[in-house]
Structure formats: structure tokens, C-alpha cells
Amino acid sequence: MRIARLAAVAVLPATILAVAACTDGGVRAVDGTAGPVTGASSSSAAPPAATSAATSAPTSAPTTPPSTAATGTAPARSTPARLVLGPKGYGALKLGMSREAASATGLIDSWKTSGTSGCIGYTHLKANTGDEGSVLYSTATGIVVIDAPSNAVRTPEGIHIGSSVAAVLKAYPDWEPAEADGPGADGRGWAPVPGNRDAYYRMMIQGGKVTDLTLQHKNQDCYE
Template sequence: MNMSDEDVQRKLRDLFSDERLSVGSTLNPETIVAGARRRRRRRQLMQTTSGMAAAVVLLAGGVTIFTIQDKDNGAAFPGGDQLTVGAASSSLAQPGPGSSAPPVSAPAASTHPASVPPPSTVPDGPVEPPKSTTVTKPPTPRKVTTGALLSPAGFGKLRLGMSEEEAEAAAGPLRAKDWRQACVYGYVEGAAVPGPTSVSLTEADGITVINPSGAVHTPEGIGVGSTEADILAAYPGGTKNGNAYFAPISSVSAYRIALGNDGSVLGILLTRIEQSCQFS
């Protein structure tokens, strides 16, 4: 049952004016009512302020679930004393004067496992520097310089393309002539050539083959004793045919390099690329 302020004042006035009281009271009923009114307002203000502070805490700390339990009437209001807050907001909530500290629930266990750094792959102890890798270079072709020089143009004073008359004028008479179909075979010797040399020629093309009988070498250093690797290094476009390499050196001439059973060079001759005479 709620009583108005006037009713309270009248009851207090009747009480203090009762003659049965042996001692007169110095208390004023209006003063008592006014004090009660102030306490009631203070309590309401504290409740309002507490609710606003809790709301601020909820917004700042990320509160998930909370309830406030009204101690006066036992009714539950949102944003009150009982809070479920995160760890960061729990230190901000302070109990008001004359009230007990609100229970704070423990933060929920994290559903994400703690990040564990991967095991170190660095070995214990000093790390040895990587070993240097040695690059194996292909062997340098061996240069052969023994014997006379057989150039792409000819040998001594003999030249590919010379007619029979020109060859005899330059190197002397052609010896042991032999005619086989359109080809003439023979050899020359003397100061005009480094050593005895067989030749073959035709009327149309002149000298088509120059074949020295002694040891010779080419300007690229291929000679007697050179290997197949040496030949391929000196003449990458060379092709092997049976026991000989055919190595073009110009648009019209080539070396024919004869090989022994061990793959080394036995002899070299100079020939026109297009010719029909035999290699004497």
C-alpha cells in the first residue's frame, strides 16, 4: 500500500503529538519526509547512473550476455548488475557505494588453438658454407701443326680449279698420267709443292682433288693424330661417311679426313664439293 507524502506527514504529526510521549521530540515531520524523499531520489539516481555505466561498459568491452538484478523488487532488467563481459571490460566495472561487486563470468575458452611456431629447420652447430661447384669445360681441341699446310685454296703452288696446262706451268710436268673416262690422274713433285702430291682433274673443272702423300695439317689445327672430337670442334658442319669425315670449308671446297681404326686422323686431302673423279 503506497502512502502519499501528506499521509506520511499527518501520521508523523499525530505520532509526535501523542500525549503518551513523556519527552517532546525535536524532530520535525516535514524534515523527516523531506529526508526520506531525498534518499529515495538518490537511490533512483544511483540506479539510473548504474544502468548507464553498465551500458557504456557493454558497448566498450563487447558484452555478449548480461542481466541486472534489482535488489529492491527482485525484477530482472537488462543492463543491470549481473554482467557477462570480456576480459577487457571487466576491469572497468566498479561496484557502487553500498552495493556488492557484481559477479563476472570467466571469459569463454578460445575455440582457436594457440598458434605454435613450426619446428626450426636450422641445424644445430655452425653451418658449413655450400661447396663450390666446379664447371667442367669441354677439352680444348689439340692443335696439330706438324707437316705441311694444306689450305682451303690448295697445296704449295697447286690450286683447285687449275687446268692441266696451268698446273704443269706452276709445278712441273704431271707424271704418270692416267685417263679414266673424263678424269685425268697424275702426281707432281719438286720445289713447287712441299712433297709428292697426287691430283685429279677434268677439262671442265680443272684440278678437282689435291691429295698430299705426306703428313699435313689444316689452318684449324687438324692433322695426323687428331681425334673425331677435334674434327667436330674445328668443323661443326662435318659429316662422317664410313671411315672418313667430309668437312666443307667454303662454298666449293671441303676437306676429306681419313680415320684409322682408333678414330684418329691418318690423312687429309682437298676436294671440290661437286666432282666426279675418284680420290687417288
């Protein structure tokens, strides 16, 4: 969300465990009555045949965890949570959090405050680019606004800065444009967040593309 539009404000590779298998050497049992231990004799028995030694070896190697070398496939990677906006927040940063809890996530810059009640706190995500990535705090609700810091951030439904209007309508059939912006596709609008009845996605669309993407609490009191 661009700062000028806000009323209150001026990203694992898997570890592969290699298990080394080893077999303990053993002493072969010899049938017969044991005799006294004596020095080596020139007439000592011949060593067991090679085929016998081979027969005594383990018939199968110990089971080891599957690896990329064994399977020929790379381990599956999931999109890091910090690159997904919604349904509850942005990674560890959640809507409704206190300022202290939000700061403890390590995802935001220092807080700036204005006033004593209402929408008094604002900061930015550390991954922000320019004036994007705003985070707003309200004394009534906690964290109420989290703005996508770049087009690398997507909603669980795949919408991001740069998505087309058609993609938005497919992902969110209940998308509603702001009445003040007229009936055209461009302008502000909101879509209910699947999986979070207390939140909306606020998007700005210009030239048929999403130019701003924000996750906000239904009860945010920062703007509009």
C-alpha cells in the same frame, strides 16, 4: 690418299740489311779576313781544343733498320704456304687449275692420263711420301683433288694426319661421316672448307685418328 682407294688412279730466314753509318769530315770555318796563301809558319795557330772537336761531331747516329742484334728478338716466321692445305689449294697449286697451270707451279710430277673426258689426269705432289699426295684432274672442273703428302701438312685450322676425332670436330663442327661407313667415328667423312664454299675436306679416320686428308672440289667426279 692411298692410290688403292681412288677410282681413277692405279717446304725463309729473313735477310737482315746492315747499314753502315759514316760521317763526312768537314773544314772548320775561321773568322777574319782571308789572306794570301803562304807556306807553313812556325807560329801557326794551335789546333782546336779536343772539347771543340767533340762538340762539332754529330750528336746522334743515323737511324738504321731494326735487327735481331738491336732488338734481341728473332724475326717472326710464318708457316710456308706449301705446307698448308686449303682453303683454295696447296701453295701455288689451286683447285680448278688447268693441267698446264698446275705443272707450271713446279709442285707436281708429270701427268698421267686415262680416257678423254671426266677424271682423266693424275699425278703426285713432289713432296709426297709413298702413295700419298695424289693430285687429280677433271676435264669438267680442272684440278679437283689435292691429297696431303704427309703429317707435316695442316689445314689452316690445324688438322693434319694423326689429328684426333675430337680435334676434327672442334675445328669442323659440320663434319659429316659417310653413311655407308655407319655411325661410328671411324671411316670416311667430309667437312666444309672455311673460306671456300666450293670445297670439302675429305678425311679417313681409323682408330680415332685422321689417316688421310684431302682437299677436294665439290664437283669432283673421280670417286664416290
